[in-house]
Amino acid sequence: MTQISRFIGEVVPVAQGVAGDGGESAATVRGGGFADYALVSLHCLRIYLDTSYRMTIDLLKEMRLPSRYHRLLWV
Numbered sequence: 001m002t003q004i005s006r007f008i009g010e011v012v013p014v015a016q017g018v019a020g021d022g023g024e025s026a027a028t029v030r031g032g033g034f035a036d037y038a039l040v041s042l043h044c045l046r047i048y049l050d051t052s053y054r055m056t057i058d059l060l061k062e063m064r065l066p067s068r069y070h071r072l073l074w075v
Helices: 003-019 036-049 053-062 067-073
Strands: none
Touching: 003 036, 036 053
16 A cells, blocks of 8 residues: 555545535436535645645556545546
């Protein structure tokens, strides 16, 4: 498990608790908005990596994350 996937594994549950939408899917299938916890998690990861949002998304798309993280981060 990479350092980034460990970080995601720790941040997402905290973000779900803070945002209060832990049971909600990260992104709706019908094209609605993203869950608050997904945005908070992305922001935390961006700060952790010290990159732009674009670079963070590009990095997540290139990574081979376990499927449970894809579901949480919509990548």
